[in-house]
Amino acid sequence: MEILIAEPSGFCFGVKRSIDMVEKAIAEKKPNIQIFGPIVHNPQQIKALEDKGVKMVNSIEEIQPGTVFIRAHGISPKVFQQLKSKQEVELIDATCPFVKVEQENAKKLSEESYQVIIIGEKNHPEALGAQGFAEGSIIIGTVEEARALKEVPKIGVVVQTTLEPEAVDKIVAELYHKAKEIRVYNTICQSTKMRQPAARNIAEKADLMIVVGGKNSGNTRRLAEVCSRIKPTHHIETAVELKKEWFKGVSKVGISAGASTPDFIINEVVNAIKNMDSDHVK
Ligand code: SF4
Incomplete structure (x- = not known):
């Protein structure tokens, strides 16, 4: 394999x-x-x-x-x-430092009287931290939430660094209907911009995708979502979750891992897949 x-x-x-x-x-x-x-x-x-x-x-x-x-x-x-x-x-x-840019932009927009919108996950510490830099700012994560907003004169947007750009585009498109003036700081970080297309590219070539990372990691969950639109995908935290039956008839397996996944976990998963007879794979 x-x-x-x-x-x-x-x-x-x-x-x-x-x-x-x-x-x-x-x-x-x-x-x-x-x-x-x-x-x-x-x-x-x-x-x-x-x-x-x-x-x-x-x-x-x-x-x-x-x-x-x-x-x-x-x-x-x-x-x-x-x-x-x-x-x-x-x-x-x-x-x-990329999160600091998001925070500084939220602050700047707030000081310039924009209604600050943070596109992000409502309970994510990064979005909540950025919210503290802009009084009255709102966190939204869906097109429906954007649609439900009241019209205001000026909207200023910052984005949680690990979001999927395509999903953000759709929310921003909806926000255009909510204000005469809209300023968008695209604060998705460089790491996210590279990681999601790389995972997509591997998913195109593989028969099966294994995405490795914390179940509580938003960026890992989004990688799994991106891959699952292309190929069968399993999101695991460690090698012990691998199951032999997933690999039946698979000749190419792709691996992607979240921004918070340490190398030793990725290596354990790779080795467990290589040694499908080992105790790691049930
Ligand atoms: S994903 Fe990593 S590089 Fe990007 S903002 Fe978060 S911590 Fe920084």
Whole structure:
């Protein structure tokens, strides 16, 4: 069986940067390293960091004196100030620079009196963080939600960095009916722009697609959606989820992985597929 791996697959620039920053802090023996919210949407990578003594904290109240990381998804200015006011805490900002562009554009549009619309997932930390930069901003994720908006004089748009461009185009087209003036900052990041077409390209060539990454990872779920429109696709987190029956009659299997999927997980999946007799494949 031939295995085709989409390039890029696995850690994007922003996730790699944030993990490297935490690894550096571990190597420097910084005290009591805590990450505010899951640093990546990947349970295996989080466990790997927890095994090295790093703690994940989900609320300001849980934070103890020591070192606190802001994850790649970023946070709102209000939460930033709350973290900064914590005593005996060194705050390290690992927000991805592409997310910062989204946040800055949301702020700029708000200051220029645009009704800011964030095209994104309502409960995603990145969209919620960006929302905090623009008072009164609204997160929408579908054409129907765009259609339901009231008309306003000026609409300003920023986009969650990992969305599918084609889906965003449709929402923006609907927004044109809602204001006389509309300004759009396309803040989909370069990693997303490359990853989705690469996955699509491999899906065209393969008989079956395996998409690897956290079930809680929005960008991995979207990769699986993109691939499933082309070929039968399975979204798995680890090699143990592979099933032999999926591979019957398959001569080419394609692999793509989300921006938060570590290389060691991708390698385990590739090796398990290569050794279909191993215990990994049930
Ligand atoms: S997906 Fe893009 S914006 Fe998000 S962390 Fe990765 S590089 Fe940054």
